[in-house]
Each structure stands twice: as C-alpha cells, then as structure tokens.
Amino acid sequence: MTDILPTGRAIVLERAGVRAEIGTVAAVLRSLTVHGADLTLPIPDDRAPAMCNGIILSPWPNRVRAGRWVLDGEPQQLDITEPERGGALHGLLQFADYEITEQSTDAVSLAATIYPQHGWPFVVETWVRYELEPDGLTVTHGARNLSAARAPYATGSHPYLKVGDAPVAELELTVPASTYFAVDERLDPTGELDVTDTPYDVRTPRRVGGLAFDTAFGGVQHAGVVSGRGDVAWLTAPGGSRTTLWQSTEWGYVQVFTTHVMPGPDGPIDAIAVEPMTAPPDALNSGQGLIWLEPGESWEGSWGLRYAGGAS
Amino acid sequence: MLENAGARAEVGSLAAVLRSLTVDGIHLTEPIGTDVVTPMGCGIVLAPWPNRVRDGVWTLDGRPQQLDITEPPNRNAIHGLLRNTPYRLLAQGPSSVTLGALIAPQHGWPFLLDTSVRYQLEPDGLTVTHAVQNLSSQRAPWAVGAHPYFRVGDVPIEQLSVTLTAEVRIQLDDRANPGAEHAVDAPGTGGAGDLRSGRPLDGLTLDSPYGRLANRDARADIAWLTAPDGSTTTLWADPAFGWVQAYTPREFPRPSGPGLAVAIEPMTGPPDALNSGTGLIWLEPAQSWSASWGVRYERTTT
Numbered sequence: 001m002t003d004i005l006p007t008g009r010a011i012v013l014e015r016a017g018v019r020a021e022i023g024t025v026a027a028v029l030r031s032l033t034v035h036g037a038d039l040t041l042p043i044p045d046d047r048a049p050a051m052c053n054g055i056i057l058s059p060w061p062n063r064v065r066a067g068r069w070v071l072d073g074e075p076q077q078l079d080i081t082e083p084e085r086g087g088a089l090h091g092l093l094q095f096a097d098y099e100i101t102e103q104s105t106d107a108v109s110l111a112a113t114i115y116p117q118h119g120w121p122f123v124v125e126t127w128v129r130y131e132l133e134p135d136g137l138t139v140t141h142g143a144r145n146l147s148a149a150r151a152p153y154a155t156g157s158h159p160y161l162k163v164g165d166a167p168v169a170e171l172e173l174t175v176p177a178s179t180y181f182a183v184d185e186r187l188d189p190t191g192e193l194d195v196t197d198t199p200y201d202v203r204t205p206r207r208v209g210g211l212a213f214d215t216a217f218g219g220v221q222h223a224g225v226v227s228g229r230g231d232v233a234w235l236t237a238p239g240g241s242r243t244t245l246w247q248s249t250e251w252g253y254v255q256v257f258t259t260h261v262m263p264g265p266d267g268p269i270d271a272i273a274v275e276p277m278t279a280p281p282d283a284l285n286s287g288q289g290l291i292w293l294e295p296g297e298s299w300e301g302s303w304g305l306r307y308a309g310g311a312s
Numbered sequence: 313m314l315e316n317a318g319a320r321a322e323v324g325s326l327a328a329v330l331r332s333l334t335v336d337g338i339h340l341t342e343p344i345g346t347d348v349v350t351p352m353g354c355g356i357v358l359a360p361w362p363n364r365v366r367d368g369v370w371t372l373d374g375r376p377q378q379l380d381i382t383e384p385p386n387r388n389a390i391h392g393l394l395r396n397t398p399y400r401l402l403a404q405g406p407s408s409v410t411l412g413a414l415i416a417p418q419h420g421w422p423f424l425l426d427t428s429v430r431y432q433l434e435p436d437g438l439t440v441t442h443a444v445q446n447l448s449s450q451r452a453p454w455a456v457g458a459h460p461y462f463r464v465g466d467v468p469i470e471q472l473s474v475t476l477t478a479e480v481r482i483q484l485d486d487r488a489n490p491g492a493e494h495a496v497d498a499p500g501t502g503g504a505g506d507l508r509s510g511r512p513l514d515g516l517t518l519d520s521p522y523g524r525l526a527n528r529d530a531r532a533d534i535a536w537l538t539a540p541d542g543s544t545t546t547l548w549a550d551p552a553f554g555w556v557q558a559y560t561p562r563e564f565p566r567p568s569g570p571g572l573a574v575a576i577e578p579m580t581g582p583p584d585a586l587n588s589g590t591g592l593i594w595l596e597p598a599q600s601w602s603a604s605w606g607v608r609y610e611r612t613t614t
Contacts, residue, residue, distance in 0.1 A: 004447055006417045006424050025416040046449065048417035067384065080381035081419065083368060095418040096397065115326050116349045117396040118382065 006048040008097050015106035015132040026055035027098045027110040027128040029159060032137055034307040037164035039136060039243045041262070041271055050263045051271070052158040057090045058126050058141065059114055061156025062216065062255060062281035064088040065188040067119060069284040078119030085186045090158070092120060098128070106132040113146075122151035124293070136306040145293035152284060153291045153299060156255070156277035160262070161245070161305070166237035168270040169209030175202040175233045175254055178219030181280055189281045192218055202256075205236065208272050213256040216280045222249050229302065233274045240310030245274050247303040252289055253277040276303035316407035316433035325398045327356035328411045328429040330460060333438050335609040340437065340545045342461035342564065342573055351565045353459040353575070357429050358391045359442070360415055362457025363521070363557055363583035365389040366489045368420060370586035379420030386487040391459070393421060399429070407433040423452035425595075436608050437546075443602035446595035453586060454593045454601060457557075457579035461564065462547070462607070464539040469572040470514040472537045476507040476558060478522030482582055490521065490583045507558075510538060513574055518558040521582045527551050531604075535576045542612035552603035553578040554591055578605040 003010065007023025007030055021030040021042075028049055031042035041053055049055055067078035067088035078088035098110035111127040114120070123146040131138045145151040163171055180200035181189040195201040200215055222230025232254055234244040245254070255275040262271035278301060279289030291299055314321045318336040322343075323329065329350055332343035342354055350356060368379035368389035379389035399411035408431060415425040423446065430441040446452045464472055483491045496505040507522075525534040527549050535556060536546040547556070557577040564573030580603070581591025593601055 004414065004424065004426065008414060008416060025414070048422075077384050080384055083378050083381050083419075092396070095393070095416045097400075097414040097416065099400075113398055115396055115398065118384070121349075 005045055007043060009100070011100065011103065011108050013106050013108060013130060013132050016134065018132045018134065018136065020130060020132060020137055022108055022110070022130055024098045024100065024110060026094050026096060027112070028056070029054040029130070029139070029157070032305060034135055035309070037241070037307060037309070038162040039305045039307050041160035041162055044265075051259065051273070052090060052094070053160050055090070055094060055158050056128050056141070057156040057158060057275075057277070058093050059120070059124055059143070059152070060091050060154045060284055061275065061277045061279065062090065063188055064284050065282050069119070071121070076119040076121075079117075087186065087188065088119070092117070093126070101127065122147040122149070124151055124153060133304065133306070135308065136304055138302055138304040140300055140302040142298060142300040143293065144298035145295055148295055150292050150294050153293055154277070154279035154283050154289060156275050157303065158273055158275050159305070160271045160273045161235050161243050163235050163237040163241050163243045166239070166241065168272055169207070170238055171208045171235045171272070172205035173202055173208050173211065173233070173235055173256070173272065174205045175217055175256065176221040176223055177203070177217035177254060178221070179217065181216040181218065183214075183281070187214060187281075189216065189286075192280070208235070208258065209270070211256075211258050213258045216253055216255045216277070218253055218280055220247075220252055220254055222247065225249060232276070235272070235274075237310065242308045244306045244308070245276060245303065246306065247276050248301045250301050251276050251278050251303055253280050314407050314409060314431060314433045317435040319433045319435060319437065321431060321433055321438055323409055323411070323431050325401070325411060326350070327395050327397065328399045328413070329357070330355040330431065330438075330440070330458070333607060335436055338465040338609060339463045340607050340609050342463060342566075345567070352561055352573075353391060354461050356391070356395060356459050357442070358457040358459060358577070358579070359394050359427055359444075360421070360425060360453070361392050361455040361586055362577065362579040362581070363390065364489055365586050366584050370420070372422070377420040377422070388487065388489065389420070393418065394427070402428060423448045423450070425452060425454070434606070434608070436610070437606055439604055439606040441602055441604040443600065444595065445600040446597055449597055451594050451596050454595050455579070455581040455585050455591065457577050458605070459575060459577050460607070461573045461575045462537050462545050464537050464543055464545045467539040469574055471540055472574070473510045473512050474507055474516070474535070474537055474558070474574060475510040476522050476535045476556065476576070477526035477533070478507070478556070479524035480522065481505045482521045482523070484520060484583075488519070488583075490588070493523070496522070513560065513572065516560060518560045518574070521555055521557050521579070523555045523582060525549070525554060525556065527553065534578070537574065544610050546608045546610065547576055547578060547605065548608060549578050549605035550603040552580050552593075553605050555579040555582045557583070
C-alpha cells in the first residue's frame with residue numbers, strides 16, 4: 001500500500017560488505033553495518049527514531065537556553081521543542097522530510113531548506129550526503145545562506161554507536177578531549193572546564209557501563225589527521241573490534257550521551273550516543289564554534305564512522 | 313501560478329501558502345509579496361490541527377502528549393505541524409496544483425500522516441481541497457484549516473461589512489484558549505457576536521471561533537464580505553468545515569503601511585479540538601479523508 005515509514009522514504013546503500021539505510025525524515029541514518037557488524041544502533045522499520053537516534057541536527061545541535069538568543073540587539077524567541085526543560089533542542093529539521101537530490105548504489109544526497117520562522121529570520125539551504133567507504137561511512141553536511149543578511153549556522157548528528165554485537169556496557173570509550181561543558185539542571189551549559197581529575201576525563205579508555213554522561217566535550221584533539229580529518233572518539237569491544245568516529249578539524253565538539261532506557265525489542269537497553277558537532281550547546285548565545293555565513297556563502301564539513309574487526 | 317479565464321492565483325510551497333487570488337484583477341485575498349515572509353499566518357494551511365492546543369498538551373488513550381510550544385508568548389501549540397514545511401509538488405495543470413507534505417511522528421504526535429492540498433481555480437474563484445491518509449498502524453486524529461485574509465478588491469477593509477452565518481461563538485481566555493460556547497445572540501456574552509445580518513468592519517474587533525454555520529447539511533456559503541457597491545467575496549465550505557476563526561488585526565503589514573485586515577479561517581474543528589474532541593476526525597489505519605472550501609467573487613448586478 002505504501003512504502004513510507006515513520007522515518008520517511010527508505011534508502012538503502014550498499015558497497016562490498018558495507019550497508020547503510022537512510023530515511024528522509026531528518027535525513028536519518030537508520031542502520032550502518034560493515035560485514036554484518038552494526039556500527040550504529042539500528043532503527044526498526046516500523047519505528048520513529050527513539051531518543052533522536054541517527055538524526056541530523058541543523059541549524060544548531062543541542063540546546064538553545066530557553067529558546068532565546070539575540071541577533072544584532074534584537075531578542076529572538078525560537079519555538080520550545082523541549083517543553084520539559086524549556087529550551088529549543090536540536091535545530092529545526094528534526095521532523096523535516098528531506099528531498100532526495102542525488103542517489104547511487106553507495107551514496108545519497110538529501111536536502112532541506114530552512115525558512116524564516118519564530119526566532120530564526122533566515123533562509124538556509126542545507127544538505128547531507130552519505131557515502132559508503134570500504135570500512136564505513138562519510139557524512140557531509142552543507143549549508144548555503146539564501147538570506148539577504150548573514151546567518152549563523154551550526155550542525156551535528158546523533159548516532160548511537162555499537163561495535164557489532166558486543167554489549168554496550170562492556171565497550172570502552174575514548175574521547176581525546178581536554179575540556180567538558182558543565183551544565184545546570186536544565187542541561188544548559190554553565191562553563192567549559194578542564195577534564196583533568198574529573199569524571200569527564202575519557203582521554204584514556206573508560207568502560208561505558210561505568211559512565212553517566214549527557215556531556216559536551218571541547219578541546220578535541222583530532223588524532224591521526226589526514227586530509228583535514230582525524231579521529232575524535234572510539235569504542236573498543238573486549239575482543240579488540242573498534243568503531244571510530246572521525247570528524248573534519250572544523251568539527252571541534254562531541255556530545256556523549258549514555259542511557260539505560262533506550263527502547264529495545266524486549267525492553268530497555270543500554271545505549272551510547274556519540275554526537276559529532278561543529279559547536280557546543282547554546283552556541284547561538286555563546287557564539288562559540290558558530291559559523292557565520294554571508295549572503296550566498298556556503299559551507300561544508302564531514303564526519304564519519306569506521307569499523308575495524310578484532311584480532312581474534 | 314494558476315490561471316483560469318479571468319481568475320489567477322499564486323501558491324507557494326512553504327505551508328502550501330495561497331499567496332494571491334484575483335478574479336478579473338480584483339483581489340479576493342490579501343496578497344503576499346514575493347520578497348516578504350508570510351505575515352500573521354496569511355494564506356497558510358493549518359494541519360493536523362488549526363488554532364491552539366492548550367499548553368501543547370493533550371491526552372491519547374490515557375497518556376499525556378506534549379507537543380512543541382510553537383506560540384511561546386501564550387505557551388500553546390499553534391496551527392499544526394506544517395507551518396515551516398515546504399510542500400512537495402505532486403501535480404500541476406494550468407488551473408490547478410496539488411502539494412503534499414508528510415507529517416512524521418514527533419513530540420506529542422505519534423502518527424504518520426500523508427497530507428495534501430489541491431488548489432483548483434474556478435472562473436469566479438478558487439476551490440481548496442485538503443486530503444489526508446493515515447499511514448500509522450493506529451488510528452489518528454485529524455483536523456485542518458487555512459488562514460486566508462479576505463478582501464473585495466481595493467475597497468478599504470473599514471468600508472466592508474462582514475456576514476458570518478454562525479449561530480454560536482466560543483469565548484477565549486487571555487491566552488486565546490477556548491472557554492464557554494454561547495449562542496451568538498446570547499445577552500451579556502460581550503463582543504460582536506451576531507454577524508448573521510452583516511456588520512460594518514469599521515470599529516469591529518473579532519478574534520473568536522464561530523460554529524453552527526450554514527453548511528451543516530451540505531456545501532454552502534458560510535461567510536462573506538460585502539463592498540459598498542454590493543460586490544462580494546464569499547467563503548463557502550463543505551460540512552466538514554464546521555467552524556471559522558474570525559480575526560481582525562489592526563497592524564496587518566502592507567506596502568502602504570499597517571492597517572486593518574480580516575481573516576476568516578475555515579476549520580474542521582474549534583480551537584483545542586485535540587482536547588475537547590469537538591469536530592475531531594479520527595482516521596483508522598490506511599483511511600483517507602478529503603473535504604473542500606473555497607472562495608467566490610460576485611460583482612454587483614445593478
């Protein structure tokens with residue numbers, strides 16, 4: 001009768017053992033496998049993304065305090081999209097049905113235009129391109145300012161990472177980040193602090209089962225930078241298999257969110273989101289990491305996931 | 313852009329907005345310039361609910377649902393989920409266009425709906441058909457409306473009279489949420505309630521939902537504006553559109569400066585229908601629905 005899922009129209013990409021499923025709503029990454037091993041927590045066909053699983057965050061990731069910010073002295077009030085905390089969360093495209101603008105067997109481009117609306121007086125054309133790699137996936141986010149005035153922009157994505165079938169609690173997380181953002185009871189940032197001697201020091205591997213994070217990290221040291229891209233977080237399974245998040249060097253932030261109540265097929269499961277971001281929470285107010293696009297100007301940046309099997 | 317005989321309409325993809333409608337060059341609606349953001353909801357489609365949901369909260373099968381707060385000053389959810397959505401072009405002919413938009417499950421709205429709007433020009437006006445199919449595995453509520461501001465050509469709004477066939481009116485509280493329903497001629501309910509015989513718009517302030525319209529049994533004219541020379545712009549609707557919101561802002565922006573405007577918004581239910589259930593349409597899985605309203609111009613016959 002219909003092939004429209006709660007995540008929109010379904011797109012399947014395949015390339016020599018690598019497979020990804022994409023949905024048009026929020027340009028969501030529904031699954032990613034390398035030789036059958038899950039790199040991300042898959043979204044079932046009949047479900048909408050739980051806890052923002054896999055969605056694109058644009059034109060800002062994470063929270064804007066009280067949905068308010070100031071543009072050239074004028075207060076701006078965004079819609080409140082996290083009513084329980086009173087803020088504006090994860091941008092304006094969380095439920096947008098993207099257009100498919102280009103598709104091949106192993107790559108797809110999706111686009112969505114953000115129109116002027118409450119608290120956001122800009123027209124910004126945005127796009128996302130998913131391209132399979134021999135060992136994973138490259139995701140490129142782009143934006144072009146179609147407004148007559150300069151426009152702020154930030155972006156991110158919300159994948160929950162897996163390392164094949166390894167229990168999430170037994171994975172070890174490493175994030176080479178020197179700072180974290182302390183937050184208040186509404187999860188709005190109160191300051192950027194040194195991770196040294198805090199529970200937020202994950203520069204050396206930490207077992208996911210012992211973490212309780214809903215935390216943005218800064219001072220990210222991109223490791224092994226090649227062509228402007230370096231590794232910013234990785235999860236290692238007991239057998240040595242590893243899922244790695246890499247980012248372009250202009251993506252300077254990572255949010256890590258751990259939960260024990262992700263809906264699973266047989267009840268709640270452990271899950272860990274490792275979210276690439278170009279800016280920290282509340283960047284529309286702090287200005288930190290914010291990209292200002294002049295009229296007609298465009299921007300592109302990438303992140304991706306890579307899988308390496310264990311020695312055994 | 314659509315044309316049919318002397319009728320002409322401009323439609324935009326964002327919120328499937330009706331940007332202009334003319335018959336023989338006579339404006340039947342407030343036109344929206346190509347370079348401006350739609351002011352005050354002018355011409356947009358309101359789905360899957362028109363007007364407000366109090367606090368953005370409603371209850372589905374005993375479970376509270378929290379919608380996004382899209383009217384922060386009044387802390388309500390207003391005008392549905394497609395206000396900032398560019399619709400997809402589904403079909404186009406010289407005198408008609410059909411636009412579609414998917415409503416995906418989201419905060420306070422666990423349903424998947426495939427919606428569309430068809431604008432069909434008539435020689436003397438326009439027919440607007442709203443349609444929906446429930447793609448969810450559960451039944452889904454549905455309500456729809458539109459937000460046209462009407463005119464009779466260049467006649468200043470202050471010189472027009474408005475007629476509403478409504479027999480009841482709902483009073484609103486200070487957050488614009490609905491209170492008691494009254495007969496329009498009930499004494500002591502305040503405001504300009506009874507518009508069945510027409511009233512001059514000059515000095516009239518309207519911001520209320522009206523029901524029990526003339527279309528209860530069949531498609532009928534439900535409201536009209538009349539110019540001093542007797543020419544009229546008429547809103548007609550199928551019985552499904554059982555309510556209108558009448559709204560007369562005094563600061564409607566025009567190139568000539570802000571002024572009085574009159575919105576008469578056809579709606580399938582009154583404000584807060586997700587909570588009251590009034591006029592709410594429940595769609596079973598895979599069920600479809602459609603209904604129409606439209607605008608007609610009649611010049612004076614004398």
